[in-house]
Amino acid sequence: MDVVVPAQCVTLKRMSEMIGKETLVVVGNGMVGHRFLEKLVDAGGLNRFEVVVFGEEVRPAYDRVHLSEFFTGRSAEDLSMVSEGFYEQEGINLVLNEAIISIDRKSCEVNTASGITQKYDQLVLATGSYPFVPPVPGHDRENCFVYRTIEDLEAIKEAARNGRVGAVVGGGLLGLEAAKALKDLGLETHVVEFAPRLMAVQVDDGGGAMLRRKIEGLGVTIHTSRNTRQIVDGEGAVHQMQFADGEQLNTDIVLFSAGIRPRDELAKSSGLELGERGGIVIDNDCRTSDKRIFAIGECALWSGRIFGLVAPGYQMGQVVVDQLTGRDGNQFSGADMSTKLKLMGVDVASIGDAHGNTEGCLSYQLIDEEKEVYKKLVVSKNKKKVLGAVLVGDAEEYGSLLQMMLNDMRPPENPAELILPQTDGSAATGLGVAALPETAQICSCYDVSKGDLVNAVAGGCMDMGALKAETSAGTGCGGCTALVKQVLDHELTELGVEVKKDICEHFPHSRQELYHLVRVGELKSFDEVLAKHGKGRGCDICKPTIGSVLASCWNEYVLKDQHAQVQDTNDYFLGNMQKDGTYSIVPRVPGGEITPDKLITIGEVGRDFNLYTKITGGQRIDLFGARVEQLPEIWKRLVDAGFETGHAYGKSLRTVKSCVGSTWCRYGVLDSTSMAIAIENRYRGVRSPHKIKMAVSGCTRECAEAQSKDVGVIATEKGWNLYLSGNGGMKPRHADLFATELDDETLVKYIDRFLMFYIRTADRLQRTSVWMDNLEGGLDYLREVIIEDSLGICQELENEMTYLVGTYQCEWKTTLSDPEKLKRFNHFINSDESDSNVVFVNERDQIRPATHDEKIALKQL
Amino acid sequence: MTQVPAANQVPIANKVWTTVCSESDLIQNLGVCALVEGVQVALFKVDDQVYAVDNHDPFSQANVISRGLVGDLEGRLVVASPIYKQHFDLSTGQCLEDETVALNTYPVEVVDQRVQVSLVSVTIEAA
Numbered sequence: 004m005d006v007v008v009p010a011q012c013v014t015l016k017r018m019s020e021m022i023g024k025e026t027l028v029v030v031g032n033g034m035v036g037h038r039f040l041e042k043l044v045d046a047g048g049l050n051r052f053e054v055v056v057f058g059e060e061v062r063p064a065y066d067r068v069h070l071s072e073f074f075t076g077r078s079a080e081d082l083s084m085v086s087e088g089f090y091e092q093e094g095i096n097l098v099l100n101e102a103i104i105s106i107d108r109k110s111c112e113v114n115t116a117s118g119i120t121q122k123y124d125q126l127v128l129a130t131g132s133y134p135f136v137p138p139v140p141g142h143d144r145e146n147c148f149v150y151r152t153i154e155d156l157e158a159i160k161e162a163a164r165n166g167r168v169g170a171v172v173g174g175g176l177l178g179l180e181a182a183k184a185l186k187d188l189g190l191e192t193h194v195v196e197f198a199p200r201l202m203a204v205q206v207d208d209g210g211g212a213m214l215r216r217k218i219e220g221l222g223v224t225i226h227t228s229r230n231t232r233q234i235v236d237g238e239g240a241v242h243q244m245q246f247a248d249g250e251q252l253n254t255d256i257v258l259f260s261a262g263i264r265p266r267d268e269l270a271k272s273s274g275l276e277l278g279e280r281g282g283i284v285i286d287n288d289c290r291t292s293d294k295r296i297f298a299i300g301e302c303a304l305w306s307g308r309i310f311g312l313v314a315p316g317y318q319m320g321q322v323v324v325d326q327l328t329g330r331d332g333n334q335f336s337g338a339d340m341s342t343k344l345k346l347m348g349v350d351v352a353s354i355g356d357a358h359g360n361t362e363g364c365l366s367y368q369l370i371d372e373e374k375e376v377y378k379k380l381v382v383s384k385n386k387k388k389v390l391g392a393v394l395v396g397d398a399e400e401y402g403s404l405l406q407m408m409l410n411d412m413r414p415p416e417n418p419a420e421l422i423l424p425q426t427d428g429s430a431a432t433g434l435g436v437a438a439l440p441e442t443a444q445i446c447s448c449y450d451v452s453k454g455d456l457v458n459a460v461a462g463g464c465m466d467m468g469a470l471k472a473e474t475s476a477g478t479g480c481g482g483c484t485a486l487v488k489q490v491l492d493h494e495l496t497e498l499g500v501e502v503k504k505d506i507c508e509h510f511p512h513s514r515q516e517l518y519h520l521v522r523v524g525e526l527k528s529f530d531e532v533l534a535k536h537g538k539g540r541g542c543d544i545c546k547p548t549i550g551s552v553l554a555s556c557w558n559e560y561v562l563k564d565q566h567a568q569v570q571d572t573n574d575y576f577l578g579n580m581q582k583d584g585t586y587s588i589v590p591r592v593p594g595g596e597i598t599p600d601k602l603i604t605i606g607e608v609g610r611d612f613n614l615y616t617k618i619t620g621g622q623r624i625d626l627f628g629a630r631v632e633q634l635p636e637i638w639k640r641l642v643d644a645g646f647e648t649g650h651a652y653g654k655s656l657r658t659v660k661s662c663v664g665s666t667w668c669r670y671g672v673l674d675s676t677s678m679a680i681a682i683e684n685r686y687r688g689v690r691s692p693h694k695i696k697m698a699v700s701g702c703t704r705e706c707a708e709a710q711s712k713d714v715g716v717i718a719t720e721k722g723w724n725l726y727l728s729g730n731g732g733m734k735p736r737h738a739d740l741f742a743t744e745l746d747d748e749t750l751v752k753y754i755d756r757f758l759m760f761y762i763r764t765a766d767r768l769q770r771t772s773v774w775m776d777n778l779e780g781g782l783d784y785l786r787e788v789i790i791e792d793s794l795g796i797c798q799e800l801e802n803e804m805t806y807l808v809g810t811y812q813c814e815w816k817t818t819l820s821d822p823e824k825l826k827r828f829n830h831f832i833n834s835d836e837s838d839s840n841v842v843f844v845n846e847r848d849q850i851r852p853a854t855h856d857e858k859i860a861l862k863q864l
Numbered sequence: 865m866t867q868v869p870a871a872n873q874v875p876i877a878n879k880v881w882t883t884v885c886s887e888s889d890l891i892q893n894l895g896v897c898a899l900v901e902g903v904q905v906a907l908f909k910v911d912d913q914v915y916a917v918d919n920h921d922p923f924s925q926a927n928v929i930s931r932g933l934v935g936d937l938e939g940r941l942v943v944a945s946p947i948y949k950q951h952f953d954l955s956t957g958q959c960l961e962d963e964t965v966a967l968n969t970y971p972v973e974v975v976d977q978r979v980q981v982s983l984v985s986v987t988i989e990a991a
Contacts, residue, residue, distance in 0.1 A: 508938065542935030543944035568893040572931040572946035580946055584926035832896040833884045838904070840927045855925065
């Protein structure tokens with residue numbers, strides 16, 4: 004990021020005067036401040052304003068909502084909210100690591116800690132909040148932390164190295180997040196809460212009790228109704244927390260997470276109006292008592308309330324953007340504080356009047372001790388309105404209940420139906436999306452209404468991936484994903500778009516259905532599948548698809564007579580056809596590890612057959628320019644030297660890239676190469692809906708780039724972190740962190756299950772990244788299926804994979820031993836000649852295909 | 865073609881037939897390529913009928929049609945180019961994706977198990 008020095012600021016001001024722009028200064032570069040700028044850019048605000056932003060931290064805005072993921076492998080860069088080059092490209096001057104110490108409202112200037120003075124025409128305060136630390140004696144001892152910035156987390160991480168026990172003061176939303184972080188760091192974790200229950204603001208007694216039970220089940224000790232008197236030297240630990248009731252707790256780390264307070268000191272010193280208990284007072288336009296100064300986010304006090312969530316901060320940002328760009332009418336009118344989140348794997352949701360404080364209201368409760376689920380629904384006296392709800396352990400109904408409340412929709416005659424499970428075990432009925440008004444807000448992070456989604460679908464977004472990309476819905480906290488999918492499905496049906504999943508005219512079935520039919524019907528050939536479930540002769544779509552499905556189920560030799568006719572040329576000739584009709588050859592080099600002797604063999608083969616050689620991105624060597632009749636000879640040499648086919652031609656596992664790991668690298672913590680080789684050898688040859696790439700890194704420096712692979716494994720000191728569904732290529736996707744600190748056995752078990760589940764359910768040629776984007780329920784659902792075995796299929800998936808692993812064969816080895824098959828490797832059936840159209844010329848001491856003109860010129864010679 | 869027939873060529877009803885292989889060399893739904901007087905011809909056996917078209921793919925300029933997948937689209941028997949996947953009607957050579965492009969088709973006969981191709985090509989006029 005460019006750091007603007009004072010001289011430039013001055014120049015800038017003069018320039019902006021010259022070109023007639025006003026100067027907008029933004030103080031604070033947190034989530035709300037950044038989102039405000041994005042919206043300003045979208046609204047064309049940069050045509051009116053020269054923008055200067057001051058951030059006190061060293062980094063541009065990052066995602067504080069997902070801060071605890073910093074401990075499970077997400078780096079500061081991963082958490083960043085700023086797309087690369089955003090500030091530079093838009094010409095916004097971002098000054099980081101620079102606190103504003105005063106505002107001179109008379110001369111319209113702000114002054115920074117290092118002495119920069121910046122004039123403003125309009126000023127936006129987005130200073131956020133700070134964690135409240137109760138003033139108990141000893142609160143400022145060493146190893147007492149707050150939980151707010153990446154620097155805080157780094158310090159906690161460092162302290163955790165030498166500690167054994169950690170205690171969080173505060174059992175609210177953030178406190179439980181912080182407890183998760185301590186747990187992830189391997190500490191014995193305690194939560195100390197002043198109130199008699201957890202999340203006292205959001206949930207009621209019943210919900211708090213169930214939440215406590217679930218979190219204690221995860222190995223965290225909860226202390227409620229505990230008032231910390233002082234913190235002193237510990238016994239066998241760094242600190243001892245002494246409570247009002249005489250009890251005490253020895254701990255090495257104390258983490259305060261007892262709520263937030265608005266950062267209003269700057270406003271205070273400059274004489275802006277504050278609330279009695281702090282907060283910069285704003286009106287419905289988000290203006291402070293000075294008309295040139297706005298305040299947004301957690302520092303702002305609207306109607307006596309501070310909003311400690313990002314969504315209301317984003318709404319305030321939009322209001323200010325509208326003011327600044329001259330669009331009237333949009334005012335801030337408060338925000339719904341309903342929340343849904345996953346705390347330490349436990350779903351918790353709170354909607355509206357969760358405590359049932361409304362006069363005369365009725366409430367319904369469901370307590371399922373077996374499944375550890377608690378649900379409460381609050382409705383109005385006349386049962387015509389949903390007022391609030393609490394959901395713990397299962398928050399499936401969050402979306403529909405929230406919509407009912409926000410849109411004043413009438414609940415059914417017996418409102419309890421909204422939270423009661425159906426007798427067949429499925430989720431409660433709730434309410435169809437059809438009943439929602441167009442204005443219903445579906446995604447609160449990005450303020451996407453049902454109408455926005457409907458328009459996007461009408462405009463051509465036909466799947467979740469496209470809809471998310473177009474509207475941003477579901478890309479913030481992800482809480483609305485299921486609802487977005489329902490709107491999508493409903494709209495497609497409404498539009499008369501038959502959600503047609505037939506793979507082609509020959510089969511009225513999706514790939515997923517065909518997989519099921521093949522497996523259940525034990526169908527063993529394309530002809531059988533066609534006779535039972537299709538019509539016609541098949542085509543170049545259904546033949547390879549079913550060939551792949553058959554291989555995924557039964558793993559027979561792909562050139563077996565009944566299978567040969569359905570294979571694409573690549574699978575048929577076990578090579579990758581290039582533009583001139585020759586093939587490229589990629590021997591398997593598991594984990595990228597290769598002996599000098601084998602390298603020499605590849606070199607000799609390349610030289611003897613005059614092949615073009617290139618190192619691939621997957622740590623192996625590609626040999627180009629092999630004529631079809633040369634393939635058996637080349638492969639005989641390779642197989643004799645101990646090589647196997649690399650399946651570069653197949654929709655199957657390509658490579659498992661690795662770094663040298665702990666064996667050689669001074670930073671490596673686990674043996675990534677051995678793991679990569681083991682994984683590659685396990686899944687080699689498994690046919691899947693599309694190609695699969697994997698990687699294993701030996702430490703979090705991530706040299707193997709595992710987070711861009713379908714399956715990525717990263718070593719930590721406590722085991723393997725597993726990332727899924729990443730992708731490079733045309734549409735890069737950062738892999739999702741699926742599970743952490745796994746031992747070898749569990750790692751392989753999860754990958755087995757993941758791959759077979761993907762193979763079972765994906766569409767034709769759908770990579771794991773797109774599959775994941777379209778998976779209803781997303782990552783949480785996948786975890787339920789693979790880790791918690793919610794569908795009861797894990798044993799089946801593992802057995803299927805075990806079968807595939809056990810029946811692996813090197814297709815080239817098998818082919819070389821079958822003279823009948825080898826006969827097919829001739830260009831002509833009636834001549835030993837080569838294809839005269841395959842012509843090479845030399846470039847950089849290797850062959851390349853001749854161009855059309857070069858061929859003509861060579862012929863004339 | 866008014867050449868003097870070579871030893872393996874037999875003129876039948878003013879066509880010059882070249883024997884390229886035996887019928888048992890052809891596998892249902894799989895293609896092979898035969899060299900006929902210097903021309904590359906792709907042969908496909910479908911339901912015991914043999915079809916002969918150019919092996920040269922007009923889109924990629926590579927000789928690869930014999931390595932394409934055979935199937936039917938809306939009732940028309942087709943082969944898909946293995947390079948860019950255009951479909952060609954096996955009976956007429958017509959490209960389904962581009963009406964201005966067609967492969968040459970060739971008369972082919974099976975006599976006493978011998979597969980014979982004639983180079984008297986039947987060309988479809990580009991529409």
